[in-house]
Amino acid sequence: MDTLAEILSQPEPGRATSASEADARHVLHPWADLSGLGEQDPLIISRAKGVRVQDSAGKEYLDAIGGMWCMTLGYGREELADAMAAQARRMAYYTPFGDVASEPAARLAERLSQLAPGDLNRVHFTTCGSTAVESAIRIAQYHFSAQGQPERRHVLSRVNAYHGGTYLTQSLSGKEADRTHFQYESGFVHHLSSPEHDPDRSALSAAERLAELLAEMEAEIARIGPEKIACFIAEPILASGGVLTPPEGYQEATFDLCRKHGILYISDEVVTGFGRLGHFFASEIRFGIQPDMIITAKGLTSGYQPLGAVLISDRIADALADSAPKDKPVFSNGFTYSGHPVACAVALANIETMEREDICGHVRDVGPYFLERLRELRSSPIVYTVRGDHLMACVECWTGEEAGPNAANMALAQKVDAHCQEAGLLVRPYENLCILSPPLIIGRQDIDRIVTILSGALQRAAAELEAGTI
Template sequence: METLAESHRETNTSAAAPAQTASQADARHVLHPWADLSGLGEQTSLIISQAKGVRVRDSAGKTYLDAIGGMWCMTLGYGREELAEAMADQARRMAYYTPFGDLSSEPAARLAERLSQLAPGDLNRVHFTTCGSTAVESAIRIAHYHFAAQGKPAKRHVLSRINAYHGGTYLTQSLSGKDADRTLFQYEADFVHHLSSPGHDPDRSNVSAAEKLQTLLEEMETEILRIGADNIACFIAEPILASGGVLTPPEGYQKATFEMCRKHDILYISDEVVTGFGRLGHFFASEARFGIQPDMIITAKGLTSGYQPLGAVMISDRITDALAKAAPKDKPVFSNGFTYSGHPVACAVALANIEIMEQEDICGHVRDVGPYFIERLRELRDNPIVYTVRGDHLMACVECWTGQDAGPNAANMALAQKVDAYCQDAGLLVRPYENLCIMSPPLIIDRTDIDRIVATLSDALAKAQADLAAGNI
């Protein structure tokens, strides 16, 4: 009689298919984040197979200068042996244990201690998550719990902003305010409200920064009065709007909105998933750059330099003390968290990451080369297809246009895609989004590679401009 194992082997053998290339397997089996569904199954993804420093190599052996740092996160560069060893050492010692209740691991405890030392004010309590999205979602839940525990369950509404990006979960996508991301999914509209985009570009604005600031503050005050301060739990804000197009608010905006939140008993959540961990030249930008001490700070991405998935909510003692004091006696459980919250391997990497950043003065390096990066990129404004160049230290954006209407219309997006294609052909990876070329290179980048980025981008812009002039776009 045929055994089950023999039958299984026979079935597998007869069903065996020729081996696929990685690109073919990707096209057939992977549904990518933000995939273009109109080309599903037909896309030819660039398969990145190796990386070192600020460069990556594809499966065909071609090398690219990575001007996007993976996804804002590859801060210390690729191939750092110290981070790989931290991963391996912790995995050998103890790869995982549950973080729930009163169980923990030494890496999680030590990392929470280090983060509290780096953070501003009394942000001494850390709630670990798996990424920036889950950290943002957790922060909103903490705000809701905080007020409900004080007998104020009506304080549940959340203020966010147009062009904000806060993550990919149901709630965080609802908080995000990028129109292009609003598709056929469902979004929370009951308690989430979006204020106007705060970006102010002095090169293109017809109003002064002071006028823009006044308009934004008046709108925020009006919206608070409309909803009712007694109904609003929190305001969530990226210090600089990253994926929305590297949008910088007018000077004084962060502090003024923080003070307005204080006035109305609204918690201020600073989403530093991108701006934190060195990208603006500081571990956290909220206080060092913008003079505020938020109630909560969100961190992820650069926290581990992209080597492991990890997110965290840093919470004020004022908030956690109130949570503990007001928790219901019959059910004092903080029922939020994830299987991989404070994963020991991820926390070990984050600790090593912080140590390297301090030893090599990565933040000081960013403060040194960041202004040079923006200065060089601004030279590209001479090209007629460049609408504007925006940025702050090592986060930047070149906005393309045909010379007609500005913004993400079909013609401008096609032009930006052409620029991106020319960059990729020349061995430079920028992040194409709508009509923008967004850049966030590894923080270890030097002036020589900054010059290469600008030279390659300049050549790509010139070629795309020639295509436009010839009617080929």
């Protein structure tokens, strides 16, 4: 019998001659450039091991973006593949609706409640971060509506936030460049200013910036009316927005404002959770808060299976049960693949591996070194700033004139990305940013390689800018 690879390589009538041609003809990618639809020449990744991937031509690359923030334990982990296969053979799927359960989902919920801060002991499983965020917003609105406060449905988010790709989560997201010809919810979604504070570039001290942000938040709450606001959703660090770090004390101060006005606090830890900052969850141990809900996904399974989850405090879960209308007590939110047993089995194996290998401790060890080395790149004339926290970082490019995602800066960053790829390094090109989020298993030698290649790419791009060829 032919192997899958042999079957895929055999030509058939009407079939494209290569995967690249098939992709160009048939696939609509997330965040695709529609002006070149059908003409793209995609990089086909066909193999991967550790922190490296290989394309269909056999060229190897160091994956400095960890897939999409998610390939935390690295590629080719046999224990995760074995857990996946074993559960698929035992029971691939059964409906999670109503009072039917699977053991992997039950055990994973138990483990997550043990890892989470405070009383976040109830878990609602979803399929990814987007569906988890959307579910959390619905839970917040249901929470108040069931208690006779249906007007309390408004949501506070922030400019430069990223919370997902569904209708509601895209509406919550605050990246102006992502707002195109789709429709967005504006009736109950409100955006506060982006909370970043870069001490290398800001004219304000951290304390001044914090006071400014809190005054704005207090004013917006007063404008909307605290009695109308259900929740505030916030990434501890704005990841896809450009790895933007708020001033010290911001998380605690905004949490206190929410408590003052009875607003639920949702911490979106899709990126910052599961080791990226050196802890399973960063909300309490790093930022001093115990949210009403925490969102997790991505590193929850190290990217080996799609899975998301909302961790809900006992206070909220108990209130949901106590205030459930007698005529309509059903919690009508969930998905066919909520708590998928194969995905949950992988997540359990992922947690076990992370604990056995002390992955969080490793991140706390190499994370400062990663940022220290990257900050050496600030000497480049085309680097506006370097920012980050442990194993999430961003190198922001500029031509030396106006900072930000203008056409010239974006073209420059694209050149840097192209030079990196040519040299065997994959970084995430986004606007005028080079975003980095390598697998958490990365070591100092590969960190040095990332910086060496990036440095060379910046030098080449700077020379091209000087020569006027960009």
